[in-house]
Amino acid sequence: MSSPKSANAFRNMISPETRDTVKRLFMTDGRRHWRGYALSFVFMGIMAATTSGLAYLMGDVINRIFVQQNSSAIWILSAAVVTMSVVKGFAAYGQAVVLSRVGNRIVADNQKRVLDRLLSQDVAFFSGNHTAEIMLRFNAGAQGARNVLNLIITSLGRDLLSVVGLTVVMIIQDPFTALIGLIVMPIAVGGVRALIRKVQKIFAREFHSAVLIMTESIDAFQGIRTIKSFTMEDQLTQKIYGRIDSLEKASNRMVRAQSQSGPLMEALGGVAIGLVIMYAGWGVLHGGRTPGEFFSVITALLLSYEPAKRLARLNIDLTTHLLGARMLFDVLDKPAVEVDPAGTPELEVKGGKIEFDDVFFGYRETEPVLRGLSFVAEAGKTTALVGPSGGGKSTVMALIERFYEIGSGTIAIDGQKIDQVTRRSLRSSIGYVSQDAFLFAGTIRENILAGRAGASEEEIIAAAKAAHAHDFIMGFQGGYDSRVGEHGAQLSGGQRQRIAIARAFLKDAPILLLDEATAALDSESEAEIQKALQSLQMNRTTLVIAHRLQTVINADRICVVERGRVVESGRHDELVAKRGRYFSFHQLQFAGQQERLSA
Structure with missing residues (x-):
């Protein structure tokens, strides 16, 4: 159900940036996991073949059972339908599991790659980028790469193969019906093309609003004491409410734009089905064609409707995921700043x-x-x-x-x-202790161990005692396994400082x-900590x-x-x-x- 004209239209509506991003994804993650994608493609090919086979069998079911009233055909055709359905079910399960495993591996690999690249940046990078934006790139980038590849693979393997197979069935049963698809598809592609540009603009604004909401929310949660101290709740809620309302409006525009392709395909699908019913029905009544051919063509056309609709809106669906993939590449393309040349002495x-x-x-x-x-x-x-x-x-x-x-x-x-x-x-x-002692959101033991991974329990306790921290630590119900909260929020300033000093003791740097x-x-x-610092x-x-x-x-x-x-x-x-x-x-x-x- 395609033509040179429709293919050119499809290529023209894909921007060079989109083509470059998709190409790079296939050359990196796609190449690394080609075996998994090939296996899932085989499963999807089986699904497409069984779907087409079921549509083709409808002709024999109608002709042999209802027209010829052949009793033995009931058992043969029923067994064939059951067998094809079971095979299709197992193939659907196989492709879902394989594709999910490959996708999860891509997310894990990319998160590791992004983490490595982020940690190779200098402090200036983190000073110039808000935590919210960095976290979005860390998570959305890895997810975007998987979603783009999975969407394209399923569109080609499940939807395109299904449409091709069902079109073959229609050509076998009645070549004229395939012509209807050649007429409908270019119209659908052309109608969707205008929507793509609109969706891309709306999504860019929507993403910007989402970043602002996350940025300001994180600032609010981390600065909650300042907000409450200065009674800034009303001022802050009005500001973030405005961001949320803006995002809601952009999301509503996005839904309207994305949903416009549905009515277009519904209308075109209805026109196609109506024309087929008119033509095929006339052929049965006056052209000497069999009812089985009629039902086989109608079944193939109905089954091809959903995959054809998904193919028509593929580029729209890709828009939301491509931004995440580009965010991934933005991070991976940053040169690693903190990388020492080979052979650098210690x-x-x-x-x-x-x-x-x-x-x-x-x-x-x-x-x-x-x-x-x-x-x-x-x-x-x-x-x-x-x-x-x-x-x-x-x-x-x-x-x-x-x-x-x-x-x-x-x-x-x-x-x-x-x-x-x-x-x-x-x-x-170097051991470092500042007035703003940073503690990780873990246990007291884990925070002291940050000074030297692998230290023994005796060494941890000795460092805590040297920092005059052991007594208050043992006063907690969980002792060294007590959790400190985000940034050590569950401890007093003096307690946080003494744990930071214990960490420096454990590091034992010159x-x-x-x-x-x-x-x-x-x-x-201060008197307690001065004693610890003098020892340190x-x-x-x-x-x-x-x-x-x-x-x-x-x-x-x-x-x-x-x-x-x-x-x-x-x-x-x-x-x-x-x-x-x-x-x-x-x-x-x-x-x-x-x-x-x-x-």
């Missing part, structure tokens, strides 16, 4: 001396953060970075772990430039970075960021960082004696404390 930490030499860096090209920063953190000693907010102190920590690449200058550890060693060896040598590790804590919690700092090169100077008075070296440069450095007493910038900070903080004490 970092060998002997003492842990950290050197910054004339380092320039900016998150944006026109907005420098570090402007020729130079300092040395001596091996086995504690170096503190102090200064006003925005001076670049936290940036120093991020650059040491190579979360970002510097613009110019050098950063070295024990004389080895960190951009010339593997990232894994570099980060394995270099330690402390970024305001006690800034957000009350005095009692022993025999390690430690770099500390602190706004409260009381916590770094005993540091071996204090560097005052302003506007991306070290403007002063020395021990506490030396810097106070200089009466420079450090002295100003010291006076502001301790004068305030004296005022509070005297009050």
Whole structure:
């Protein structure tokens, strides 16, 4: 039921982008799983053959049983119908199972590939993309690849073969009836072509609205304390309600556009059936044709109606899945940023001396953060970075772990430039504790084990005791198996911080970075954590960021960082004696404390 004209029309309504995406899917996932698709295609061929055979047998059923009244034909034809139906049922089961297994494997493989590619991106990538968009690409991309391939395979194997087989039956029984299909199909394809462009535009808007809803909802759920504190519920609900209403309208337009192909095919199908009944009925009554031929043709035409309708709207159905497949390729095509060249040496930490030499860096090209920063953190000693907010102190920590690449200058550890060693060896040598201790949504044990996978229970408990965390952990009903909640929401700030310190103890890295590790804590919690940190700092090169100077008075070296440069450095007493910038900070903080004490 096709012609050169209809084939050209079908090709023309497929955009080059769609053709390229489909081709790439078949060359990647399709090629990897061709055996499974070939087997499912065989099952679908059996289904198409049995469907066509049943339509053909209707002629013999009518002629031999009802016209010729042949008793023996009842048993033969009934057995044939039953056999074909059973074979069709088993084939349908086989193709469904095989296609599902292949599809599930494609989803699993692509999720692994996307995860690998995402984890090979740098921190800047995750800073510039919202979690909602990343998760949509992770899930919708893998699902889209499977859905596109399954839809095309089933359309070709089940629907197209069924239409071809049933058309052959109509040609055998009455060639003139096949001509009706040649007339109807181009009209159907041409009618659907205009709908495809409309559906693509609507779906793009619908997808954008869905991303915005997910983005703002995640922000709301993660920032629920801030929302409730500032009584933002009404403001937030109005904003998200507007997004939801917009998505509802787009979805309704999508349904209307997609549903327009149904009435078109219903009308054309009715016209085709009416013409066949008229022609075939006239042939039986006045043309000497048998009733069996009439019923066989009608059966074949009716059975071909649904697969023909699915084929006509194939491109519309592909639209929604192709966007997911393109999202998949967008991620997979991103170059892996954090991939070390083959042969890159590993970092060998002997003492842990950290050197910054004339380092320039900016998150944006026109907005420098570090402007020729130079300092040395001596091996086995504690170096503190102090200064006003925005001076670049936290940036120093991020650059040491190579979360970002510097613009110019050098950063070295024990004389080895960190951009010339593997990232894994570099980060394995560093323990990091920040004021915003991140905990995974698992158990306390799992979060401590993040410091060193495979550690024994004794080592976990020893790390928790060193972090002054063991006592409160054992106070929980589940002990180390207690769940911490999302981002550790079921723990207090001090408890989260001590688990993060236990994780650093378990890692036992020679270099330690402390970024305001006690800034957000009350005095009692801070005192406990300071004890743990003092134990952790022993025999390690430690770099500390602190706004409260009381916590770094005993540091071996204090560097005052302003506007991306070290403007002063020395021990506490030396810097106070200089009466420079450090002295100003010291006076502001301790004068305030004296005022509070005297009050």
